[in-house]
Amino acid sequence: MTGPRYTDLVNALPANVPFVGPEEQERARGAPFRARLGANESLFGPSPKAVAAMREEAAQIWKYGDPTSHDLRVAVAAHHGVELGNVLIGEGIDGLLGNLVRLLIGPGDPVVTSEGAYPTFNYHVDGFGGELHKVRYKEDHEDPKRLFSKAKEIGAKLVYLANPDNPMGSWHSGETIAAALDQLPDGCLLLLDEAYVEFAPEGTAAPIEADDPRVIRMRTFSKAYGMAGARIGYAIGAEELIRSFDKIRNHFGMNRVAQAGALAALQDHGWLDYVCRKVDESRHEIARIASESGMAALPSATNFVAVDCGRDGAFATRILEALVKRGVFVRKPMVAPQDRCIRISCGRPEDMAVLAEALPEALAEVRE
Amino acid sequence: MTGPRYTDLVNALPANVPFVGPEEQERARGAPFRARLGANESLFGPSPKAVAAMREEAAQIWKYGDPTSHDLRVAVAAHHGVELGNVLIGEGIDGLLGNLVRLLIGPGDPVVTSEGAYPTFNYHVDGFGGELHKVRYKEDHEDPKRLFSKAKEIGAKLVYLANPDNPMGSWHSGETIAAALDQLPDGCLLLLDEAYVEFAPEGTAAPIEADDPRVIRMRTFSKAYGMAGARIGYAIGAEELIRSFDKIRNHFGMNRVAQAGALAALQDHGWLDYVCRKVDESRHEIARIASESGMAALPSATNFVAVDCGRDGAFATRILEALVKRGVFVRKPMVAPQDRCIRISCGRPEDMAVLAEALPEALAEVRE
Numbered sequence: 001m002t003g004p005r006y007t008d009l010v011n012a013l014p015a016n017v018p019f020v021g022p023e024e025q026e027r028a029r030g031a032p033f034r035a036r037l038g039a040n041e042s043l044f045g046p047s048p049k050a051v052a053a054m055r056e057e058a059a060q061i062w063k064y065g066d067p068t069s070h071d072l073r074v075a076v077a078a079h080h081g082v083e084l085g086n087v088l089i090g091e092g093i094d095g096l097l098g099n100l101v102r103l104l105i106g107p108g109d110p111v112v113t114s115e116g117a118y119p120t121f122n123y124h125v126d127g128f129g130g131e132l133h134k135v136r137y138k139e140d141h142e143d144p145k146r147l148f149s150k151a152k153e154i155g156a157k158l159v160y161l162a163n164p165d166n167p168m169g170s171w172h173s174g175e176t177i178a179a180a181l182d183q184l185p186d187g188c189l190l191l192l193d194e195a196y197v198e199f200a201p202e203g204t205a206a207p208i209e210a211d212d213p214r215v216i217r218m219r220t221f222s223k224a225y226g227m228a229g230a231r232i233g234y235a236i237g238a239e240e241l242i243r244s245f246d247k248i249r250n251h252f253g254m255n256r257v258a259q260a261g262a263l264a265a266l267q268d269h270g271w272l273d274y275v276c277r278k279v280d281e282s283r284h285e286i287a288r289i290a291s292e293s294g295m296a297a298l299p300s301a302t303n304f305v306a307v308d309c310g311r312d313g314a315f316a317t318r319i320l321e322a323l324v325k326r327g328v329f330v331r332k333p334m335v336a337p338q339d340r341c342i343r344i345s346c347g348r349p350e351d352m353a354v355l356a357e358a359l360p361e362a363l364a365e366v367r368e
Numbered sequence: 369m370t371g372p373r374y375t376d377l378v379n380a381l382p383a384n385v386p387f388v389g390p391e392e393q394e395r396a397r398g399a400p401f402r403a404r405l406g407a408n409e410s411l412f413g414p415s416p417k418a419v420a421a422m423r424e425e426a427a428q429i430w431k432y433g434d435p436t437s438h439d440l441r442v443a444v445a446a447h448h449g450v451e452l453g454n455v456l457i458g459e460g461i462d463g464l465l466g467n468l469v470r471l472l473i474g475p476g477d478p479v480v481t482s483e484g485a486y487p488t489f490n491y492h493v494d495g496f497g498g499e500l501h502k503v504r505y506k507e508d509h510e511d512p513k514r515l516f517s518k519a520k521e522i523g524a525k526l527v528y529l530a531n532p533d534n535p536m537g538s539w540h541s542g543e544t545i546a547a548a549l550d551q552l553p554d555g556c557l558l559l560l561d562e563a564y565v566e567f568a569p570e571g572t573a574a575p576i577e578a579d580d581p582r583v584i585r586m587r588t589f590s591k592a593y594g595m596a597g598a599r600i601g602y603a604i605g606a607e608e609l610i611r612s613f614d615k616i617r618n619h620f621g622m623n624r625v626a627q628a629g630a631l632a633a634l635q636d637h638g639w640l641d642y643v644c645r646k647v648d649e650s651r652h653e654i655a656r657i658a659s660e661s662g663m664a665a666l667p668s669a670t671n672f673v674a675v676d677c678g679r680d681g682a683f684a685t686r687i688l689e690a691l692v693k694r695g696v697f698v699r700k701p702m703v704a705p706q707d708r709c710i711r712i713s714c715g716r717p718e719d720m721a722v723l724a725e726a727l728p729e730a731l732a733e734v735r736e
Binding site: 002003004005006007008009010013014015016017019020021023024027036039041042043044045046050051054055058059060061062063064065066067068070091092094095098102103104105106109127157158186187189213222226227228229230231238240241243244246247248250251252253254255256257258261 | 370371372373374375376377378381382383384385387388389391392395404407409410411412413414418419422423426427428429430431432433434435436438459460462463466470471472473474477495525526554555557581590594595596597598599606608609611612614615616618619620621622623624625626629
């Protein structure tokens with residue numbers, strides 16, 4: 001009796017995947033984290049109106065969600081001043097990434113990203129057999145020129161660029177991105193991940209028409225809207241590309257209550273402004289705390305701050321481990337030279353107080 | 369400036385997919401349905417304890433859900449008396465189906481199902497380029513012998529069998545399924561879809577060990593648990609197979625609030641019993657209403673009833689359209705001879721009253 005016969009592609013994939021959630025770490029350490037600052041969740045929470053909408057809708061959970069996410073799509077289209085046909089709702093950017101890769105990338109198809117950029121994109125490209133080509137960051141920024149030049153060199157079908165960037169928090173002006181598009185080779189799609197753009201300075205969102213066939217941009221309710229657990233993201237792109245997702249997506253995949261919450265969240269502009277102000281305060285506070293320990297916070301256009309620990313990756317990893325031991329959940333960049341940093345999510349004053357207490361202790365322990 | 373370059377597989381997929389939700393039909397007809405009896409949702413709703421758990425968790429939506437769904441997985445494993453490693457939580461059976469097909473099926477790989485069985489399975493097989501072979505129902509039942517014999521004939525990697533069946537509501541004893549496994553060819557996996565099994569007579573769930581490498585079974589919170597909009601299903605299978613999903617699944621894809629709701633729902637045995645009693649009452653009521661219009665309800669082990677309209681598929685389609693026009697959302701089997709039926713979900717007395725009013729009118733209109 002033999003087991004199932006996997007595809008060759010699946011047989012070639014690594015058995016272990018590097019996604020470990022904080023809950024698993026908490027179970028391993030036998031105690032909850034004191035400050036959950038590792039996943040760039042919004043510790044300021046979702047709009048109270050979104051919570052009220054979800055509570056209201058909870059009893060309706062017996063119904064499937066609308067497979068076209070019509071009402072939310074209408075609201076997103078209005079929010080961005082684009083047509084309904086330019087908008088796709090999906091199970092977070094992660095879900096949208098997976099489907100986009102599936103649409104374009106088969107075994108051996110070339111794809112470009114930055115070394116050390118968002119690992120879930122790489123996971124999906126590997127998962128469909130694509131061939132990943134990585135270019136280096138330039139001074140802690142993803143580098144559109146280098147990305148697009150590599151794309152041209154290898155005939156890439158897809159190139160990934162996050163603006164602002166995760167894990168470094170760096171950003172380009174939208175004009176810079178739009179201008180660089182001239183260098184994007186014909187037939188190569190730019191996936192512009194704008195998960196953090198609501199936190200960024202005015203002008204960071206690239207001025208690109210929704211119908212531009214060269215670009216698909218992705219946004220999420222997981223970050224500024226404080227709804228990571230809802231799994232709602234959206235893509236804006238040319239109608240033909242948006243429609244192509246209907247060939248493969250899980251049509252009844254959207255949670256009904258989450259859709260209601262996202263709709264309410266999108267309309268609560270006051271809450272978004274409040275969160276962005278609080279995030280900015282916390283960025284300053286993280287910088288202050290870091291500097292008191294002799295570390296330098298990098299400029300950030302996101303709801304997290306990359307803190308330069310001042311030595312190499314091994315040193316930063318020891319700091320991270322010492323923080324985790326003290327109940328502070330943080331993560332860090334994996335690739336040199338960015339791996340000299342740890343990445344700390346913004347939080348409330350009580351979270352910052354835990355950080356302020358733990359960071360000097362962690363540093364002292366590591367220096368022993 | 370050309371658009372993106374899709375894979376050959378995607379280019380070959382049909383542009384239109386046959387998934388139309390009731391909300392889209394409501395928008396088209398300009399009015400809500402009076403009775404939502406088309407998607408086999410549970411009109412008796414979720415456990416009040418599940419609703420309470422979701423309302424309680426709503427404010428925590430800023431956190432990603434646990435990517436391992438640990439607590440829910442532990443509860444499901446205990447519920448079935450299996451090991452934690454035998455259980456996988458996923459985005460409804462639809463999401464699990466998609467990932468299972470992706471693990472096993474590449475272009476040209478042979479797959480077996482029944483003609484007229486669950487279309488979303490076919491959608492995923494087509495989506496990964498598999499070659500679908502369909503066998504006929506036998507007296508309105510999916511036929512394990514015919515399925516497994518076809519699987520042997522063509523060297524199938526995967527065979528689909530729902531027990532109970534959707535859309536006919538028919539079922540086999542679990543012993544029949546287990547006994548038929550001897551005929552399953554080596555290296556062929558049986559996907560046993562038990563979405564409706566909670567409604568079925570004792571002994572319908574097949575007595576198959578969780579570690580049996582020949583079978584993966586799937587269950588859902590969408591039907592008896594009344595949480596279709598939550599998008600939570602689970603698979604039980606051999607550890608190696610369950611673990612293989614980690615190579616490709618969207619690890620942070622589960623809604624946090626839905627996980628909390630499902631955990632509470634699973635523990636409320638009283639509610640499940642109540643729903644199953646109500647469903648049984650409604651099955652009898654649908655049979656009574658059908659018989660008053662001279663139609664025959666087929667036996668059902670699910671929360672819906674296939675009603676034989678007594679003529680061909682075109683006639684049944686006209687009845688369905690006349691019902692929809694009167695605000696009764698129902699669906700129907702698509703393949704002869706099962707297409708002589710319409711499929712009516714069970715509902716509350718008020719839903720049955722709408723059906724009782726609309727069905728004779730619909731029949732009169734069609735007979736004019």
